[in-house]
Amino acid sequence: MLEAIAICLPILGVPVDGERLQEDIADELAGSPEGAAIPENAQGVGDPFPSGLDLDWLGSLADNLRFTMDLRGRFEYDTGREEWSISQFYGFDLFKVLSGPKGDYATILLQGFATRIDNNPAPPWFFDSPTDWEWVYRMFYINWKLLPRDALNLKVGHFEMPFGLEMLIDTNGTLRQVGTAPNLGIKADWGVTLNGVSNGLEYEVGLGRGSGNEWKAAGSPYALVGRVGTDPTRGWWVGVSGFSADLYRPGTTIERRRIGFDAGMELGAWTLMGEVSGGRNGQDDALHALGELNWRDSTEHWFGYGQLRTLKQRMAGNSWEGTFQSVLGVEWAPDTHWTLSAEWVQNLQRGMNDSRDSSIRLQARYRF
Amino acid sequence: MGLLVACLLVTCVLTGASHGQAYCALRDPVRVLYEAYPEADSHRSIIRTVTAADRDAIERDLSLTILYDELGRHTLYVPLREGHPLGLLHVRSERGRYGLTEIAWSLDLEGRITDGRLQRCRDPKLREAFAEDLLSQLGSADVPEILALLQKEGLTSEQRVVLGSAAKTSVVTSIVWDADLLPMRAAVLANTKWPESEAVLHAVQIDRSAFIADTGIEPLSVHAWSVRGVDGQQLGILARSWVNFDGQRVELWWQIDLNGCIVDVSAGDKESSSIKQAFSEVFGKSTATMAECSTAAGVVAGELLHGVGTSIMDGKVD
Structure with missing residues (x-):
């Protein structure tokens, strides 16, 4: 690499060997870009992983490979219970592009976390108790290119539900969520999807086992899900989603049906987005809606968001019951490794089986 | 700048x-x-x-x-x-x-x-x-x-x-991405220099100790490929080197035939009449006959042929 630098830079017209810059230029370079939390000349000092883990020892296996260790600690205080709950995540994030003489033919994404929960008031069903360890799969799949230009790909493995805003926003390991898990009853599942980009539209349609983190066949669960939407990089988007499932739960299955609509628009540093979906939870009508306004600074080190969200269901002849919440959150990424987050969730009305008035959530994440 | x-x-x-x-x-x-x-x-x-x-x-x-x-x-x-x-x-x-x-x-x-x-x-x-x-x-x-x-x-x-x-x-x-792009650039150039057949390139491992200092060639920059047709027939050798020549630093691509004679020298895909003119005297010359050219171009070309030829003779072809 150093040889390449020595070879290339002179021909590119960049001054070399002894052509020192004027002092004012050096001062400009040593200063911080606007909005930087850490002065440029102080960045990287003491960083043991300035460009991530060294993968060269893997030889050819390191070709087109990204690998990161991902560590998180999450702390949540519930004003209703007046108790803390703590979650810890120790895992990895692996991304590999498989490529041949005719080009890329598949990508592999593997994310797994040893997860510890302590005093969790509403643990996912696959945890044995409010205090427990489990291995949790997030994205864990291979995506094969079946047609040229990414028009059609086949994904096999553990995938996130391509429904609504979930398909567009990275909520993997973040405090910020868009309500997929409570709305659909499942956020990720083992199965297959067809996905791709065609005629300016992005789409993904999947069929899953319906049991989430673990493969469970009792009761013949399944999840059929799909979304079609416009390209969000153009500054706005709309999308339509559908979901039909009989989801595994210990000893039973639960039915979910949804049709959803999502849209968003970027306005300078602000983005306004929303999702609404309706359908059935078994015999009950169900409704989910979320609206978010978010802001980012020019360096995208700071990110703030506010949400209003509701999740309600109605038994025949009864009124709507459920949650209506406001959410305020902030994320700060001072460098390429750390992300510090905080979120305040306020129940605007008390829902069934929900004793929380508000909760404050804090998270520290370190990737290297 | x-x-x-x-x-x-x-x-x-x-x-x-x-x-x-x-x-x-x-x-x-x-x-x-x-x-x-x-x-x-x-x-x-x-x-x-x-x-x-x-x-x-x-x-x-x-x-x-x-x-x-x-x-x-x-x-x-x-x-x-x-x-x-x-x-x-x-x-x-x-x-x-x-x-x-x-x-x-x-x-x-x-x-x-x-x-x-x-x-x-x-x-x-x-x-x-x-x-x-x-x-x-x-x-x-x-x-x-x-x-x-x-x-x-x-x-x-x-x-x-x-x-x-x-x-x-x-x-x-x-x-x-210099090391990744070099074989692609070589493949494109090979197809222009040997248009009779779609060129298949096999890298030659260069013995950089074979290069003598102060000839103008930067040994670390030398790369060479054995060029064959799709039927496996050998067509020649393509080599790339950076050279300090005539007060400037230039990237040169060398086309060498099966007899070890230089066929063409070019500055990549750029048309450079000065390079062509400077190296025109080495066209058709091999290691054995390069001594007839006592100019700077002849010295550089002779050194390139010697270094690349040594590697090929040692069988260092992938």
Whole structure:
């Protein structure tokens, strides 16, 4: 690499060997870009992983490979219970592009976390108790290119539900969520999807086992899900989603049906987005809606968001019951490794089986 | 020029899973890639690392530094048609008023900017700056030419950001992906120099100790390939070297026939009449007959033939 630098830079017209810059230029370079939390000349000092883990020892296996260790600690205080709950995540994030003489033919994404929960008031069903360890799969799949230009790909493995805003926003390991898990009853599942980009539209349609983190066949669960939407990089988007499932739960299955609509628009540093979906939870009508306004600074080190969200269901002849919440959150990424987050969730009305008035959530994440 | 390059380096951030985002957030720039290369039927990704050592080396040698955010793994895309490269696509982020703007730059295999497209942009003024006339001026421009454009009067700050991004992209692409691009460039050149058959290249492992110092050839830069037709028939040797010649540093490509005679010397895909003229006397000469040329070109050519020939005789062909 150093040889390449020595070879290339002179021909590119960049001054070399002894052509020192004027002092004012050096001062400009040593200063911080606007909005930087850490002065440029102080960045990287003491960083043991300035460009991530060294993968060269893997030889050819390191070709087109990204690998990161991902560590998180999450702390949540519930004003209703007046108790803390703590979650810890120790895992990895692996991304590999498989490529041949005719080009890329598949990508592999593997994310797994040893997860510890302590005093969790509403643990996912696959945890044995409010205090427990489990291995949790997030994205864990291979995506094969079946047609040229990414028009059609086949994904096999553990995938996130391509429904609504979930398909567009990275909520993997973040405090910020868009309500997929409570709305659909499942956020990720083992199965297959067809996905791709065609005629300016992005789409993904999947069929899953319906049991989430673990493969469970009792009761013949399944999840059929799909979304079609416009390209969000153009500054706005709309999308339509559908979901039909009989989801595994210990000893039973639960039915979910949804049709959803999502849209968003970027306005300078602000983005306004929303999702609404309706359908059935078994015999009950169900409704989910979320609206978010978010802001980012020019360096995208700071990110703030506010949400209003509701999740309600109605038994025949009864009124709507459920949650209506406001959410305020902030994320700060001072460098390429750390992300510090905080979120305040306020129940605007008390829902069934929900004793929380508000909760404050804090998270520290370190990737290297 | 140093001032302009220095200013460019302050404003740019490489794309990738930035600021600790999970890799599920990574997306191939499919839309802009196939808009830029409509004839492409697939693409290849090449992920490489920009290291702290690279940053330190650039800073030590040039008194410049790349931003700390730019370290890590980044992807270069090679659009393909039937397996043949059409060019390069490199998406870079620029800090703007409203967050990061992602610009997808098209480059040729020599690292020259050929076109640009906005992949994601929140800033309407930056969108305006991405006008046809500015992009047309960038067509096939190398870094010195882009830096010359930056010195024009009347540019808006947004236009400077666009031009700066173009120059930075060309520099980083040429540095970080040089070893990956070299075989592709060699393959393209081989097909122009041996048009009778689609060329298949096999790398020759160069014994750099065979090169004598002070002949003008930079031994570390020498690469050679045995060129064969699709039927396996050997067509010749293609070699690349950087040479300090006649007061300038030039990249030379050498076409050598099966008899070990130099057929052609060129400065890549650039037409250089001065190079052709300077080396015309070595055409048709082999190691045995190069002693007849006592000029600087003859010395360089003789050294190249000796070094490459030694490696081939030792059987160091992949």
